[in-house]
Amino acid sequence: MSMSDRAPAEHAPSTGLDPILRVLALWRGRAPRLAAGAFLSLLALLAALVLMRGAGARVAALAFGGAVAGMGLLRVSGVARVVLRYVERLVTHDAMFRALADLRVWFFRRLAGGAAAGLGFRRAGDLLSRLVSDVEALDGLYLRIMVPLAGACLVLPFLVVAILPVDPLLAAIVGGLFAAGAFLLPLAAALMGRREAAILTHRLADLRIGVLDLVTGLREIRAFGAEGRMMSHARARDAALLRGQARQARLLALMGGASYLCGQAAMLAVLAAILGVGLGPIPAARGIGLLFLVLAGFESAGGLTRAGALAGGISRAAARVVAVGETDGPPVIAGTQPAPPGTDIRFEQVSFRWQADRAPVFDGLNLDIRQGTRVAILGPSGIGKSTLAALLLKVAAPGAGRITLGGQDLATLDSVSVRRRMAWLSQATHLFADTIRANLLLGRPEASEADLWTALDRAQMGDTVRALPDGLDAWLGEGGASLSGGQGRRIALARTLLSDAPILILDEPATGLDGETERAFLTTLYDVTAGRTVILIAHRLVGVEKLDRVWRLADGRAVAAAV
Known part of the structure; x- marks a missing residue:
């Protein structure tokens, strides 16, 4: 691997849970809104599960000539899903926008108070990258990881409890496949993509710095006839970023495919139980209702694998944001006494x-x-x-x-x-x-x-x-x-x-x-x-x-x- 493919080891911000926890601590003032958004998301997901199970039961009843029951619940869950999903999107995105605004204000205050920034010692391109792309990446912490993860924690017991009375072995298989798709694969994607995400974050900042230098230094570049050299440097940085993005896309495709196969395997297990092939047999009418439920459950967790692959980038972005206000040298004591009239x-x-x-x-x-x-x-x-x-x-x-x-x-x-x-x-x-x-x-x-x-x-x-x-x-x-x-x-x-x-x-x-x-x-x-x-x-x-x-x-x- 060439030097351009490596993340810089020196002066790299720390990664792991500590930066994430610091960001969450900065959002504590928005905790009621964030919690309300997560709660509404869980209610909308619960309504979707009830709707899909009821819809499956109705399809089975129509197919096998049974009585169509629970129409009222079906209507209520259908309307509730639509309304809750709409309100949840409003609340979660509003809460996230406010939290990101708070983070930008905190970022600027720390930047203004830092020794390096206070006297103009930091690179503008790097600061721009942190203030824009790194802060924006942190919306994935709540919207792509925390809320869907809370939903997966709700879906898993819901699936197991729904299937357990029908077939305990089927419940274990479906629960295991869901755990693999919603928890294990995202974790594996996060671990595999952590290093690549660090490289990608660095390359994006490097490209911003290079482009800003190219634009602000255009007069000097033209005066020395260096347009071609500077453009080649920018193209090289852009190509390095594209290579990193391609590798991340391959990881996303691999893990997304594995998660999709977990969902398909769970549906095959339910079909096998309906047909009595290795599992079951279970009543067809109940089996079709479970099939719809499994489909909805796995669909709700489908984005977690992608979120896991992006988690390294989110952690890296958090580390870069919280590190920007850290001053070099001994800490500055704010002091409490007013400045005296004398100026010796x-x-x-x-x-x-x-x-x-x-x-x-x-x-x-x-x-x-x-x-x-x-x-x-x-x-x-x-x-x-x-x-x-x-x-x-x-x-x-x-x-x-x-x-x-x-x-x-x-x-x-x-x-x-x-x-x-x-x-x-x-x-x-x-x-x-x-x-x-x-x-x-x-x-x-x-x-x-x-x-x-x-x-x-x-x-x-x-x-x-x-x-x-x-x-x-x-x-x-x-x-x-x-x-x-x-x-x-x-x-x-x-x-x-x-x-x-x-x-x-x-x-x-x-x-x-x-x-x-x-x-x-x-x-x-x-x-x-x-x-x-x-x-x-x-x-x-x-x-x-x-x-x-x-x-x-x-x-x-x-x-x-x-x-």
Whole structure:
């Protein structure tokens, strides 16, 4: 098997029952609706069994000239089956849609609170795959597995009890075949398909990532003439996904065929008992009623084998969904105390590593940033500059040592109040596909129109926006596509300036700008942030910065440098 046919072993989310149980725990608020849907499903199934047995008895009575009895029960069960099935579908699907909505909200909240996601360290394609396909796959947990499995647990004793007084041996044969088709074969399919489902889930996410890269990076792809290479990569991922889907389809066909044969064998056993061949003989009239009942029973459990084959994918999807909010590094303590008015920042012997098997990012880091000062933290890529921002914003926590804000330990402070004291402008600040107004209001929803124009003027974008036909209501496009890089960065700066946070964290704020635009942007930035604590995180200085202190990160520590 080629490497493309293997599921990745590293960083793979755990599988098994634990992710499933965690998803079910997240759905506990919807338990009454889910339980109501399952109960209605059982009632509809019971009505179907009574209907089929009654219909078989009526056919037998007409065929053999007997009296047609139980017509009232037949009518009631027929109407009940239709009504209950309709109501059950409404309730179960409504409950499932609500449960999936809850799961998406939980997913986003965990994502927003996670260190890796909070600073943009995750791949968008993988997140999209988890939020869309993996969450949607989990509807099968309730609709395809739990509800049909509950139905099978009802059908098995119903069949055995119905057949036992007629022929105990026939009851044992039919019960055994039903158990094989409804329980053993789905279990075997789940075990056989577990590894393939993991590969398939990975390949689907891999294809989404590749396609998203292809679309978002189209300008660079065309500039370097790499269309053919990138398309071949996408086709290779698509082909790998199709191979996995073909193998899963073969497994589904094999197990579905085996389940179908169990149902046919049970019907043959009933026919044999009617004819007295090896079993019975049993009265033909009763035998035909049992034949209809067996047919309905096995039909109700026919989807369980397919569900078993898909169970591995559902378990894998659950693992990927619940793993997305798990943060690397030590857990972040939310804290309960409000942030103090003072803004002095101290790093005292701080040590931190993202994973236990990786080298430490910081090892005994000491920093002292006084209120109202402007400092720069310099260093090459990967040295820990963005990790510093993550620690300050409480999306990561030190493994040792402590960070204080206004003399109080950051771990004891409420995370929301801490972030209100800090405004963050990053190298990859995102502009939403919305109006300029909506993008600015993200920084302060209650801001007036005058506040918006003031922020734009301070960022030297006011005249540009006034010149637009729609002004503040001009549409920016995805990622601010209607603006140049410098204009987009100034809109992001205006959004940051709307915040009255006394601490401003600038994480490579001018990345991607040409030299002249970068210097003009930084000049504006320093002119409009007077009186605030400014922490500039960069790999180099351009000469226009107005700084009080400069540190260089090296070997997990900060070394003072000349201003």
